[in-house]
Amino acid sequence: MNKREVFVMLPKFNILTPEQVQAVHDHTMKILEEIGVEFLYEPALEVFRKHGQKVDGHRVYFKREFVEEQVKKAPAQFTLHARNPENNLICGGEHIIYMPGYGAPFIHEADGTRRNATMADYDNFVKLAGASKNMHMTGGTVVEPTDVDDRIRHLKMIYSHIKNSDKCFMGSASGRERAEDSIEMAAMLFGGRDVIKEKPALICLINSVTPLKYDDRMLGALMAYAEAGQAMVIASLVMAGSTGPATLAGALALQNAEVLAGITLAQSINPGTPVVYGSTSAITDMATGSLAIGNPECALFTSASAQLARFYGVPSRGGGGLSDAKIADAQAGYESMMTLLATSATGINFVLHTAGILQYFMAMSYEKFMIDDEIAGMVLRYLNGIDFAEEKFAFDVIADVGPGGHFLTQKHTKKNHKFEMRRALLSDRQSYDGWAKEKLDTNARANRKWQEVLANYEPPALDAGLDEALKNFIEKRTAELLK
Numbered sequence: 001m002n003k004r005e006v007f008v009m010l011p012k013f014n015i016l017t018p019e020q021v022q023a024v025h026d027h028t029m030k031i032l033e034e035i036g037v038e039f040l041y042e043p044a045l046e047v048f049r050k051h052g053q054k055v056d057g058h059r060v061y062f063k064r065e066f067v068e069e070q071v072k073k074a075p076a077q078f079t080l081h082a083r084n085p086e087n088n089l090i091c092g093g094e095h096i097i098y099m100p101g102y103g104a105p106f107i108h109e110a111d112g113t114r115r116n117a118t119m120a121d122y123d124n125f126v127k128l129a130g131a132s133k134n135m136h137m138t139g140g141t142v143v144e145p146t147d148v149d150d151r152i153r154h155l156k157m158i159y160s161h162i163k164n165s166d167k168c169f170m171g172s173a174s175g176r177e178r179a180e181d182s183i184e185m186a187a188m189l190f191g192g193r194d195v196i197k198e199k200p201a202l203i204c205l206i207n208s209v210t211p212l213k214y215d216d217r218m219l220g221a222l223m224a225y226a227e228a229g230q231a232m233v234i235a236s237l238v239m240a241g242s243t244g245p246a247t248l249a250g251a252l253a254l255q256n257a258e259v260l261a262g263i264t265l266a267q268s269i270n271p272g273t274p275v276v277y278g279s280t281s282a283i284t285d286m287a288t289g290s291l292a293i294g295n296p297e298c299a300l301f302t303s304a305s306a307q308l309a310r311f312y313g314v315p316s317r318g319g320g321g322l323s324d325a326k327i328a329d330a331q332a333g334y335e336s337m338m339t340l341l342a343t344s345a346t347g348i349n350f351v352l353h354t355a356g357i358l359q360y361f362m363a364m365s366y367e368k369f370m371i372d373d374e375i376a377g378m379v380l381r382y383l384n385g386i387d388f389a390e391e392k393f394a395f396d397v398i399a400d401v402g403p404g405g406h407f408l409t410q411k412h413t414k415k416n417h418k419f420e421m422r423r424a425l426l427s428d429r430q431s432y433d434g435w436a437k438e439k440l441d442t443n444a445r446a447n448r449k450w451q452e453v454l455a456n457y458e459p460p461a462l463d464a465g466l467d468e469a470l471k472n473f474i475e476k477r478t479a480e481l482l483k
Contacts, residue, residue: 009094009096009383009384009385010345010382010383010384010385012306012310012345012346012347013303013345013346013347014307014346015300015303015304015307015346016304016307021307021308021311023249024249024252024253024256024304024308025256025308025311027249027253028253028256028257028260029064029067031212031253031254031257032061032062032064032067032257032260032261033061033062033063033064034061035212035257036054036056036059036060036061036062036212037059037060037062037212037213037214037257037258037261038058038059038060038212038213038214039058039059039060039213039214039219039265040058040213040214040215040216040219041214041215041216041219041220041223043219043220043223044214044219044222044223044265045058045060047223047265047268047269048060048265048268051066051268052066053066060261062261062264066264067260067261067264070263070264070267070268070271071260071263071264071267071312071313071314072313073267073271073272074263074266074267074272074273074274074275074312074313074314075092075272075274075314076092076093076313076314076315077090077091077092077093077095077315078090078091078092078200078231078274078315079091079199079200080137080168080200080201080202080203080231081168081190081196081199081200081201082137082166082167082168082201083162083166083167083189083460083462084166084167084460087136087137087166087167087168088168089136089137089168091203091231091274091276091315091349091350092314092315092349093315093349095349096344096348096349096351096380096383097136097137097349097350097351098134098135098136098137098351098354098355098376098380099129099135099136099137099138099139099140099351099352099354099355100125100128100129100135100138100139100142100353100354100355100356100364100369101125101139101142101143101320101352101353101354101355101356101357101361101364101369102139102140102141102142102205102352102353102361103140103141103143103144103361104117104143104144104356104357104358104361104362104363104364105117105143105144105146105362105363106359106362106363106364107121107143107363107364107365107366108326108327108358108359108363108364108365108368109365110327110328110365110366110367110443110444110446110447111327112326112327114363116146116147117143117144117145117146117364118145118146118147119145119147119148119156119160121143121145121364122142122143122145122156122157122160123160123164124366124454125142125143125356125364125369126138126139126142126160126161126164126165127164127165127453127454127457127459128366128369128370128373128450128453128454128457129142129165129167129355130164130165130166130167130457130459130460131453131456131457132355132373133377134354134355134373134376134377134380135167135354135355135373135376136167136168137167137168137169137170138161138164138165138167138168138169139169139170139352140157140169140170140171140172140204140205140352141157141170141172142356142364143364145157149482151481151482152474152477152478152481152482154172154174154178154181154182155181155185155474155477155478156474157172158171158172158181158182158185158186159185159470159471159474162185162189162462162470163459163462163467164459165459165460166460168201168203169202170202170203170204170205171183171186171202171203171204171225171230172204172221173204173205173206173207173217173218173221173222173225173232174217174221175216175217175220175221176220176221176223176224177220178221179204179220179221179224179225180224181477182202182204183196183202183224183225183228183230184473185470185473186201186202186230188466188469188470188473189201189466189470193228196228196229196230197228197229198229200229200230200231200274201230202225202230202231203230203231203232203233203274203276203350204221204225204230204231204232204233205232205233205235205278205352206218206221206222206225206232206233206234206235206262206278207235207236207237208234208235208236208237208258208259208261208262210236210237210238210239210243210244210254210255210258211238211243211244211254211258212254212257212258214258214261214262219265222234222262222265222266223265223269225266225273226265226266226269226270226273227269227270229270229273229274230274231273231274231275231276232266232273232274232275232276233275233276233278233317233350233352234259234262234263234266234275234276234277234278235259235278235279235280235317236254236255236256236258236259236278236279236280236281237279237280237281237282238251238252238254238255238258238281238282238301239281239282239283239284239291240281240282240283240284240297241283241284241286242284242289243284244281248297248300248301251281251301252281252301252304252305252308255279255281255301255305256308259277259278259279260312262275263275263277263312263314275314275315276309276314276315276316276317276349276350277305277308277309277312277314277315277316277317278305278316278317278318278350279301279302279305279316279317279318280293280318280352280361281298281301281305282295282297282298282301282360283295283297283298285324290360291360291361292324292360293322293323293324293339293360293361294322294323294324294325294331294332294335294336294338294339294360295324295335296338298319298322298339299319299338299339299342299343300342301318302318302319302339302342302343302346302348303342303343303346305318305348306318306343306346306347306348307346307347309349310347315349315350316347316348316349316350317348317349317350317351317352318343318348318351319339319340319342319343319344319348319351319353320339320340320343320351320352320353320354320355320357321336321337321339321340321353321354321355321356321357321368321372321375321376322335322336322339322340322353322357323335323336323339323357323358323359323368324358324359324360325358325359326358326359326363327358327365327367327443328358328365328367328368328371328442328443328446329443332358332368332371333371333375333442336368336371336372336375337375337379340354340372340375340376340379341379341382344379344380344382344383345382345383354372354376355368355369355370355372355373355376356368356369356372357372366446366447366450367443367446367447367450368446369446369450370426370446370449370450370453371426371442371446373425373426374424374425374426374427377422377425378422381422387420392416394412396412397410397412397413425449426442426445426446426449427442428440428442428445
């Protein structure tokens, strides 16, 4: 299956009735009007003042009509541009974009041991995503490389995406300065800021601070990306039972208020800014007090968010191969398949955390990446449905074979099986005797597979002059940031 094949996608499954969607919207507007949202960044408050919204200290009280008017300015879909135009991505509509996990500070090894993530791990996961036919972009902060000074980490991460793949990638959202560096490096890659303002090349992740707050770092980045015409995911992570109500309906309304407030700010700065409605909401495990993401409630939040995004006419982000497991075991498999299938079948467009995530976003695993990559391939095939073209009914070959025959040697089988039947790349389908020669379980096969992929991967060539210019920019900024 071609990595950018245009699918005849299955119809999306709605979990909410139109009346329930409207009820979420109405309760959201009441939250925004009567409770408001705090914005801890004076330039953002000034934007709202200029647009006639009530600002009391850091809290903004939104007029319903203003929010609804601003949200309508966001595009229903947009194109992200890659170094290789064949890897350009459409975000929205029937399109789905898979990418690796995001932000984990730890690596969990195959034997269950844990260590800090490094820059070498970062490069490896970017390469694995670059090599995968199921990962459509290399993502953003695939891990937190703890062996690199935090002040310059973003520079090395952006360079890794540019150097190790020619797919789309994400920019830094850790404050305005790092956002500007990301935009500048993307501008160098594509020929200037004017070029990427017309043809967005970056997307970033803007997270609210639940409940009902945005901090200065996220807001500085949001404003920088909006001014530059780059895309952004505006996301909320409500932990039902701790940072949000224990009831899913209440948590959904709270999430919706935070996301719409962020989208409203982006459109107030630059009408038409590409935005994605983002959800990572889940539940609090009441036995431990920790976030729990590998559960049906998380899948319900994701599915409802896809539907809300369609209601507002914008692309959606959510879900992925989510799991609370600590190693790539059976729990990791069944939780990840549930969350990724629900994400995909209900119409999420932009899927962070498709591959590699363990322990409620805290860890990445090489083995889990390969298992999730297999799951992603399975889900993409499922979404493609069944081709009911007349020739696909195969009447003539059925007539030729007749009763009691077989189809193994038919030309029709040779012609069609590669397109109709997905080949498993990790799953074992041998006979018992074949499997018994090594007796490798899924974890062991995944361990072998990721090492083979990295050993054979060759990053796409990068123009030598551009490479040198990027290195010079990084050297210059490193000197400035570390002085």
